[in-house]
Structure formats: structure tokens, C-alpha cells
Amino acid sequence: RKEVEQDPGPFNVPEGATVAFNCTYSNSASQSFFWYRQDCRKEPKLLMSVYSSGNEDGRFTAQLNRASQYISLLIRDSKLSDSATYLCVVKTVRGSTLGRLYFGRGTQLTVWP
Amino acid sequence: SQTIHQWPATLVQPVGSPLSLECTVEGTSNPNLYWYRQAAGRGLQLLFYSVGIGQISSEVPQNLSASRPQDRQFILSSKKLLLSDSGFYLCAWRGTTNNEQFFGPGTRLTVL
Numbered sequence: 001r002k003e004v005e006q007d008p009g010p011f012n013v014p015e016g017a018t019v020a021f022n023c024t025y026s027n028s029a030s031q032s033f034f035w036y037r038q039d040c041r042k043e044p045k046l047l048m049s050v051y052s053s054g055n056e057d058g059r060f061t062a063q064l065n066r067a068s069q070y071i072s073l074l075i076r077d078s079k080l081s082d083s084a085t086y087l088c089v090v091k092t093v094r095g096s097t098l099g100r101l102y103f104g105r106g107t108q109l110t111v112w113p
Numbered sequence: 114s115q116t117i118h119q120w121p122a123t124l125v126q127p128v129g130s131p132l133s134l135e136c137t138v139e140g141t142s143n144p145n146l147y148w149y150r151q152a153a154g155r156g157l158q159l160l161f162y163s164v165g166i167g168q169i170s171s172e173v174p175q176n177l178s179a180s181r182p183q184d185r186q187f188i189l190s191s192k193k194l195l196l197s198d199s200g201f202y203l204c205a206w207r208g209t210t211n212n213e214q215f216f217g218p219g220t221r222l223t224v225l
Binding site for chain 1: 155156157159162172201203210211212213214215216217218219221
């Protein structure tokens with residue numbers, strides 16, 4: 001079973017729409033959670049960390065459900081510039097290995113005018 | 114502020130040729146550094162990480178090696194490239210706020 005699983009999409013939405021991405025992780029001992037954004041042929045960039053109580057940054061809201069091992073990202077009022085691939089990322093400590101990040105394959109979003 | 118550089122940006126190499134990719138970090142000392150590969154249509158795969166000079170941990174046995182000759186320098190190498198080594202190679206350093214990682218611009222490698 002993969003450490004992190006995401007719906008690959010693609011999601012195609014009009015400007016102004018609300019879109020939600022989901023992600024599940026397999027290790028209940030996972031400690032930290034993030035959403036990254038990756039534009040085509042570019043490096044991933046940190047969008048936001050995900051906290052247990054949920055957190056919001058402008059039009060973006062992230063939620064964490066530890067009991068269900070589920071993370072979500074909600075984007076409100078979508079803009080053309082939101083078109084990208086969104087990566088769900090989980091930090092887990094295994095044995096003697098330092099905490100390492102596990103990346104989902106990403107969910108592709110296209111916002112059309 | 115911290116910045117991370119990678120070069121070259123793109124590279125086309127024949128099968129069997131050697132490889133050397135370089136990553137340098139500025140604005141931080143003794144960072145944890147990472148090499149990842151992203152193959153076409155796939156997720157990021159951790160290749161190596163380093164917690165200090167001369168300290169390298171390999172995550173996946175393969176055709177590649179890494180070295181950390183200086184505190185802020187991380188090098189990815191191969192003696193003989195394979196077709197399967199093609200991909201997007203990303204270097205990252207670990208932040209201290211929440212253990213997030215920040216990526217360099219990457220090197221896109223095509224092995225022919």
C-alpha cells in the first residue's frame with residue numbers, strides 16, 4: 001500500500017468555482033502534513049502546512065482527520081493561476097530513519113475562463 | 114533568506130556516460146539536504162539525504178551516488194548512466210519551522 005494516495009484527477013473547473021482535493025495516508029504515526037503546488041516542469045513549492053485544528057490561508061483551507069488518516073484541501077473562488085498539480089505530503093518517522101517526507105503523485109487542476 | 118541553486122538546468126547525456134549534478138544552499142548552515150527524482154507521470158522518489166559533511170544515506174539502491182564535500186554543497190553522481198535514469202532531479206533542504214522541505218529549481222535529465 002502506498003504511503004500517500006491522491007485522486008490524480010484531472011479536475012477541470014471554471015473560474016470562481018470551489019474545488020476540493022482529498023488525500024489518505026497509511027501510517028497512523030505520521031507527524032506532519034503539507035500541501036505543495038507544482039507548476040508544469042517546475043519544482044514543487046510549499047503551499048501550506050496542515051494543522052490538526054485545520055487552517056486557512058486566504059482562499060485555501062486545509063483539514064486533517066487523524067482518525068480517518070485523511071487530509072483535504074479546499075480552494076474557493078478558483079483563479080486561472082491556480083492551475084497546477086497539488087501534492088499531498090506526509091512526514092513519517094520509521095525506525096532509525098530520520099523523519100522523511102512521502103509525496104503523493106499529485107492531483108492535477110485546470111481552471112478555465 | 115535561504116536560497117537553493119541547482120545546475121545544470123537541463124542535460125542530455127548518452128547511455129553509459131558519467132553524471133554530476135550540483136546543489137548549493139545559501140543563507141543557512143548545516144542544513145539537512147535531499148536528492149529526489151521525479152520520473153515522467155510519477156511521484157517524487159527520495160534518493161539520498163545528508164545531515165552533514167560526508168554523511169550520506171541512500172534510500173533506494175541504484176546506479177547513483179551522492180557526496181557532500183562541503184556544508185552547503187550536495188552532489189549527485191553516476192559513473193554510467195542508464196536510460197532509466199532520465200527524470201527531473203530535485204535538491205531540497207529542510208526548514209526548521211515544521212520540518213517542511215524547500216526545493217531547488219531542478220535539473221531535467223534525458224538519457225538517450
